[in-house]
Amino acid sequence: MSRGDAGDFPHARLMGVAFDSFDAEREEITLRFNAPDSFRTPRGFVQGGLVAGFLDEVMGWAHVWATDHEEAPLNLEIAMSLLKPVPIGPLVAKGRVIRRGKRVIFLEGELFDEAGTLLARSTSTAIPTPRPTGD
Incomplete structure (x- = not known):
């Protein structure tokens, strides 16, 4: 990855993020994560707030890539199931990116296991x- 992409930042390295692909027509990005053992709850799964971080x-990054790395979203609200x-x-x-305007954008994310099950x-x-720039 280049241009300060997902895996280049400390928080992203902690999540084990790696770029997979970007479909410009759909404005859809695919990232891979490797949830570390330190994210495990006593129930044996990733803690919910950390799942929200993946999403x-x-x-x-979908918005960053859709704007050719010119813009980044500043969240007003996030909902997760x-x-x-x-x-x-x-x-x-x-x-x-679901819809992008000059003043507001709407984004959507999905998280899957390796078998393709929606989590x-x-x-x-x-x-x-x-x-x-992060500098």
Whole structure:
């Protein structure tokens, strides 16, 4: 990945994120995560707030890639539904831009296990902002 993409930041390295693909026509990105054992709850699955972090990450990168790395979303609201327990280990996430305006954008994210089972879904309402460099 380049241009300060997902795996280049400390929080992303903690989540084990790696770029997979971007479909410009659909404005949909696919990222891979490797949920570390340190994310495990006493029940044996990824803690819910950390699941929200995976989904937030993939939705944000969908907008970044859809704007050719010029913008990044600033979240106003995120909603998440946990459909199944999220296991420790490899995960696949898809994020997409649903609608983009000058003042507000709507994003959607899904998290899957390696077999393709849908584990969690999310939506976000955000403000488009110039992308910070992180320097």
